[in-house]
Structure formats: C-alpha cells, structure tokens
Amino acid sequence: MPPKAKFARAEIIxxxxxxxxxxxxxxxxxxxxxxxxSSSARPIFTVFKNMEEVQQAMIExxxxxxxxxxxxxxxxxxxxxxxxxxxxxxSVNEPKLFQLLxxxxxxxxxxxxxxxxxxxxxxxxxxxSIQEDYKISNSSAKRLYHHxxxxxxxxxxLCATKMCRFTDEEISTMITEVCMSLLKNRLSES
Numbered sequence: 001m002p003p004k005a006k007f008a009r010a011e012i013i014x015x016x017x018x019x020x021x022x023x024x025x026x027x028x029x030x031x032x033x034x035x036x037x038s039s040s041a042r043p044i045f046t047v048f049k050n051m052e053e054v055q056q057a058m059i060e061x062x063x064x065x066x067x068x069x070x071x072x073x074x075x076x077x078x079x080x081x082x083x084x085x086x087x088x089x090x091s092v093n094e095p096k097l098f099q100l101l102x103x104x105x106x107x108x109x110x111x112x113x114x115x116x117x118x119x120x121x122x123x124x125x126x127x128x129s130i131q132e133d134y135k136i137s138n139s140s141a142k143r144l145y146h147h148x149x150x151x152x153x154x155x156x157x158l159c160a161t162k163m164c165r166f167t168d169e170e171i172s173t174m175i176t177e178v179c180m181s182l183l184k185n186r187l188s189e190s
Contacts, residue, residue: 006043009057016058017065017097025100028055062097063121066090070122079129080145083122084152084175088166091156098160102153112146134183144182151178 015036019028030041030051037043048054069086076082091098102119110118117123130141152175158164166174 006039007037007047009047011037012044012047012054013057013061016054017061020058020062020100021094021096024096025055025104028058030054059100062094062101065094065097066101067122070120070126074122074125074129078133080126080133080148081172081175081179083126083129084148085168085171087152088156088159088171091160095160095162098156103157103160113142116145116149136183144179147182148175148179151175 012033015033016028019032019036023032028051030044033044033054034041044054048057069090070083073079073082073084073086076085091102106118120126127138127141127145130136130145131138134141134144136144155166155171155174159166
C-alpha cells in the first residue's frame with residue numbers, strides 16, 4: 001500500500017507557483033518546496049514522480065492563471081485592446097511567471113507566424129476578436145495581431161524586468177495610438 005500523501009497535489013503546485021513568483025523558475029527545487037511546505041522533500045514524491053512533473057504542473061498552473069487575464073481582456077469593450085492591456089498587467093502583477101512563460105529561450109526558433117500560436121493557447125479566440133471588432137479580414141487581423149503583440153511584448157518585458165514603469169493611462173494611450181495607426185495604414189493600403 002503506497003504511503004498516504006501528506007500534501008494535496010494542489011497544495012504542492014501552489015507552493016511551486018509561489019516559489020517561482022518570489023525567486024524565479026531556477027529556485028524551484030525539491031529542497032525549496034520542502035522548506036516552503038515546512039517538510040522534507042520526500043512527501044512531494046508521494047504525489048509526483050519527480051521534479052520534472054512538479055515543474056510541468058506548475059507551468060500549466062501559470063498558463064491557467066495567464067488565461068484568466070486573457071479571458072478578462074476578451075470581455076472589454078474592445079477585446080483586442082483588452083487582451084493587450086491584460087498581457088501587460090500580467091507582466092506587472094506576475095513578473096517571474098511572465099518571464100517563465102514569455103521570456104524563456106525556445107529550443108526551436110519559430111518564425112513570427114508560428115510564435116503566437118505556440119505561446120498563447122487563446123490565439124484563435126484573440127484573432128477572431130480582432131476580425132469581429134475591427135471588421136477586417138483574417139490576414140489583416142493576423143498582421144495587426146503580430147505588430148501589436150511585438151509592441152505590447154516590449155512594454156510587458158520592460159515592466160516584468162522593472163526597466164520601466166507605465167501608468168494605466170499611458171498603456172491605454174500607447175496601445176490605442178499604435179493600433180489606430182496600423183489600422184489606418186492597413187485600410188489605406190486596401
């Protein structure tokens with residue numbers, strides 16, 4: 001009969017998230033988890049096979065948390081702007097998780113058309129929101145999405161690394177100005 005688990009799976013994942021939030025992904029070790037849970041590392045492995053499994057579960061939890069931000073953005077008056085604003089807000093509120101999800105070196109370098117579907121499970125929903133809100137074609141929506149993601153990723157990276165701080169008003173104005181310029185440029189080309 002296997003030993004009874006001292007900690008629930010959710011408790012261990014939450015502890016792992018909190019360690020990463022505070023000290024970054026590299027700090028997530030079995031020893032750190034045991035210390036955080038006021039235990040040895042041994043009880044963790046009655047729930048998980050190994051640290052890789054703990055790390056994967058923690059990354060999935062971080063993605064779920066990020067998806068909550070995206071979902072909130074998609075309910076905004078202008079969903080695409082809402083998503084961009086929430087992306088930046090996630091970087092401000094969860095800088096270490098943002099760095100883990102969106103600033104980690106990739107094993108294979110995707111091209112621009114492949115990076116967004118790779119890093120964001122909500123890609124198709126966001127793309128559809130652009131098409132519906134701005135009444136543009138799929139190809140124009142992809143182009144707008146690519147340009148604005150590069151722009152908002154730059155702002156978010158500055159925030160996540162504490163290189164720069166922006167007010168909510170500054171973020172809103174910057175996103176609106178770039179989006180409207182791109183839309184105007186795109187429409188004049190059509």
